[in-house]
Amino acid sequence: MLSVQPRIESSKKMAWFSPIIAIVLTMLVSSLMFLALGVSPTKAFEVFILQPVSDTYNIGELMVKAGPLLLCATGLALCYRANIWNIGAEGQLLVGAVASSAVAIQATQNSGFGVLLLALAAGIVAGMLWAAIPTFLYRLFHTNIILSTIMLNYIGLYTLLWAVHGPLADPDGFGFPESIIFADSVLLPLLSDNGRATISIVVAVGLALLSGLALYKTLPGFKLRVYGEDQAAARYAGFNSGKIVWGVMLFAGALAGFAGASEVIGPIGQLIPSVSPGYGYAAIIVAYLGRLNPIGIILSSLFMGSLYMGSDLAQIELGLPTAITGLFQGILLFFLLACDYLIFYQIKVVPRETEKRRQETLLQMKRDANDMNEVTSEDTKAQQGAL
Amino acid sequence: MKINKWMAATAFTVSSLFAATSFAADPLKVGFVYVGPVGDHGWSYEHDQGRLEMQEHFGDKVETTFVENVPEGADAERVITQLAKSGHDLIFTTSFGFMNPTLKAAKRFPNVTFEHATGYKRSKNVSTYVLRTYEGRYVSGVAAGMATKTNTIGYIASFPIPEVIRDINSVYLGAKSVNPDVKIKIVWVNTWYDPGKESDAANALMDQGVDIVIQHTDSPAPLIAAEKRGIMGIGQASDMSHFAPKSHMFSVRDVWAPHYIRTVQEVMDKSWAPEDYWGGFADDILQIVSINPDLPADIQSAITSTHSKIKSGEFHPFTGPMLDNTGKEVIAAGYTLTDAELAAVNWYVEGIDASIPK
Numbered sequence: 001m002l003s004v005q006p007r008i009e010s011s012k013k014m015a016w017f018s019p020i021i022a023i024v025l026t027m028l029v030s031s032l033m034f035l036a037l038g039v040s041p042t043k044a045f046e047v048f049i050l051q052p053v054s055d056t057y058n059i060g061e062l063m064v065k066a067g068p069l070l071l072c073a074t075g076l077a078l079c080y081r082a083n084i085w086n087i088g089a090e091g092q093l094l095v096g097a098v099a100s101s102a103v104a105i106q107a108t109q110n111s112g113f114g115v116l117l118l119a120l121a122a123g124i125v126a127g128m129l130w131a132a133i134p135t136f137l138y139r140l141f142h143t144n145i146i147l148s149t150i151m152l153n154y155i156g157l158y159t160l161l162w163a164v165h166g167p168l169a170d171p172d173g174f175g176f177p178e179s180i181i182f183a184d185s186v187l188l189p190l191l192s193d194n195g196r197a198t199i200s201i202v203v204a205v206g207l208a209l210l211s212g213l214a215l216y217k218t219l220p221g222f223k224l225r226v227y228g229e230d231q232a233a234a235r236y237a238g239f240n241s242g243k244i245v246w247g248v249m250l251f252a253g254a255l256a257g258f259a260g261a262s263e264v265i266g267p268i269g270q271l272i273p274s275v276s277p278g279y280g281y282a283a284i285i286v287a288y289l290g291r292l293n294p295i296g297i298i299l300s301s302l303f304m305g306s307l308y309m310g311s312d313l314a315q316i317e318l319g320l321p322t323a324i325t326g327l328f329q330g331i332l333l334f335f336l337l338a339c340d341y342l343i344f345y346q347i348k349v350v351p352r353e354t355e356k357r358r359q360e361t362l363l364q365m366k367r368d369a370n371d372m373n374e375v376t377s378e379d380t381k382a383q384q385g386a387l
Numbered sequence: 388m389k390i391n392k393w394m395a396a397t398a399f400t401v402s403s404l405f406a407a408t409s410f411a412a413d414p415l416k417v418g419f420v421y422v423g424p425v426g427d428h429g430w431s432y433e434h435d436q437g438r439l440e441m442q443e444h445f446g447d448k449v450e451t452t453f454v455e456n457v458p459e460g461a462d463a464e465r466v467i468t469q470l471a472k473s474g475h476d477l478i479f480t481t482s483f484g485f486m487n488p489t490l491k492a493a494k495r496f497p498n499v500t501f502e503h504a505t506g507y508k509r510s511k512n513v514s515t516y517v518l519r520t521y522e523g524r525y526v527s528g529v530a531a532g533m534a535t536k537t538n539t540i541g542y543i544a545s546f547p548i549p550e551v552i553r554d555i556n557s558v559y560l561g562a563k564s565v566n567p568d569v570k571i572k573i574v575w576v577n578t579w580y581d582p583g584k585e586s587d588a589a590n591a592l593m594d595q596g597v598d599i600v601i602q603h604t605d606s607p608a609p610l611i612a613a614e615k616r617g618i619m620g621i622g623q624a625s626d627m628s629h630f631a632p633k634s635h636m637f638s639v640r641d642v643w644a645p646h647y648i649r650t651v652q653e654v655m656d657k658s659w660a661p662e663d664y665w666g667g668f669a670d671d672i673l674q675i676v677s678i679n680p681d682l683p684a685d686i687q688s689a690i691t692s693t694h695s696k697i698k699s700g701e702f703h704p705f706t707g708p709m710l711d712n713t714g715k716e717v718i719a720a721g722y723t724l725t726d727a728e729l730a731a732v733n734w735y736v737e738g739i740d741a742s743i744p745k
Contacts, residue, residue, distance in 0.1 A: 312454055321425075322424070322455055
């Protein structure tokens with residue numbers, strides 16, 4: 001009979017194979033869905049998988065979509081590796097966009113490269129400051145970092161709305177919530193004339209590679225991983241926890257702020273209320289799909305980017321409503337995460353008797369553990385009584 | 388002889404192939420970009436109704452595509468570009484936030500025709516089209532002015548842009564024409580579509596003694612909130628009568644089909660030229676629908692007579708003399724605002740006790 005057993009060591013082979021199994025399962029299940037809707041599955045997969053990379057314009061757009069996801073997810077992955085649950089990339093990205101726009105609206109057609117750098121720097125610094133608030137609260141009062149970062153996302157959004165309705169609004173824009181269109185001199189250089197991808201995507205990939213290198217090949221990276229695995233061990237080893245927490249949070253904030261700046265002085269070219277369609281939140285999924293490894297995140301951000309693009313293409317080419325695309329994406333993510341189970345567990349065919357004995361042993365071990373717990377809890381009760 | 392026959396046959400086939408391609412004209416491909424889901428019961432829903440009616444009108448002479456739920460950020464330009472790239476000849480972008488993305492895409496595709504709803508920027512292949520919503524508001528004002536018992540009308544306003552400010556004035560002018568003691572209370576929600584916020588705003592207004600709720604937002608939530616408290620309201624963008632059978636006075640419906648049919652015909656005839664199109668009662672692009680039969684007869688007849696007076700052009704709400712609420716003359720006696728002036732209204736008419744948020 002089939003038996004599920006935990007692996008002693010996570011499987012290296014399965015780490016590679018599980019995504020492939022997931023994709024095959026997704027194709028099987030979604031083929032049924034597409035057939036039921038009267039759409040040829042081969043045509044559907046062509047639109048979802050091949051079209052986003054079918055020509056230079058689409059490849060450029062894929063990079064436009066993947067860039068902010070990659071930047072945010074890289075920062076988040078380092079935080080999660082250190083066991084710090086930063087959910088605040090969205091807010092950091094938005095304030096980065098606001099600060100960068102505040103500089104960019106000052107630029108004229110003749111402004112030099114310095115203004116562009118200043119606009120980028122403003123975005124990065126704003127993102128870092130936004131990340132510094134929850135870090136400070138956490139270090140000083142042990143505030144829950146999940147809650148404080150989520151709440152700062154809302155404050156970040158309302159800061160953006162205030163800015164775009166008020167001080168940064170286009171004075172000749174009839175009161176519509178948007179800034180002026182920025183001068184070309186302050187826009188990031190394009191990678192190709194046929195598209196909107198800017199050099200920020202190159203910087204993003206470079207930063208992800210460097211982060212990966214730092215995480216696995218340097219002492220600070222090692223300290224970070226130890227701190228994330230076991231805080232007590234890190235303390236005994238004499239690692240400075242303040243440095244680790246501040247380091248990863250500020251780094252994540254800087255990357256998210258950079259992402260926000262590169263959106264407004266990149267493909268959008270002005271400040272608008274909807275700078276981000278939720279990049280900071282989607283980046284959490286991207287970070288996990290990339291297994292919290294910056295190199296893996298490069299792939300997962302491209303993958304998620306192509307899913308988003310496939311959604312529009314499926315509506316244009318196949319007339320499928322967005323809800324169906326949502327279902328397809330949901331099936332894919334479900335199988336991807338479900339198949340990761342195979343990395344940590346193995347499914348084996350064993351004789352019925354062996355399995356029965358194993359189950360009994362497990363049950364017995366559980367009972368023993370429970371008894372132990374009862375004993376210890378009685379002990380504590382007795383101690384408390386004595387006090 | 389044999390060979391000749393064969394060649395003739397081939398020549399015939401080839402020529403008929405060419406004929407087939409040139410005679411059976413390709414359908415005109417028309418794309419639509421929506422900001423919301425087509426099932427929002429308001430703005431995007433009515434645009435899609437317009438698309439369907441246009442599709443039915445032209446049959447297989449057109450092929451339509453729509454992309455829904457398109458965010459107004461960096462994604463918009465990609466979606467519009469992809470529609471143009473995939474061979475669409477005419478593209479309607481139906482939200483203000485698509486203005487600059489539409490213009491950027493239009494520059495890349497000079498042979499594609501673009502139409503942007505509610506914007507103010509045009510180019511040689513980009514037109515704009517808007518509704519004369521103030522006409523519907525004036526009728527709403529007349530009905531509200533007659534129906535109110537507390538002499539207080541509530542207005543749920545979206546963004547402080549000229550369209551909304553103009554419509555607040557229009558409601559007040561309509562109400563004042565039948566009820567000199569009427570007051571208007573305004574709540575800004577800074578959104579076009581957020582059922583929760585809209586509902587909160589309706590409740591806040593009702594708490595302040597408002598007994599007619601008028602909304603400049605797209606969800607039926609304010610009407611539903613009004614129905615719960617037995618207060619009257621007016622439907623926006625689509626027929627909202629089924630959301631509040633008792634409280635619904637009437638709806639001002641956006642009917643886009645006539646504009647879509649006309650534009651597609653112009654593009655087919657190659658007679659299209661960029662314009663700033665304003666559609667209202669006169670073109671039946673804005674309609675008063677589902678008047679509640681339980682309304683008093685005098686209110687019902689006031690609604691229809693005001694509607695026909697505006698429709699025939701006999702009456703225009705923005706005709707002078709008119710003062711703003713600081714006492715400054717904004718329209719001279721006998722003068723009627725032009726469309727360009729209507730698109731830049733940034734003052735409240737005399738009697739509105741509020742100031743425009745800056």
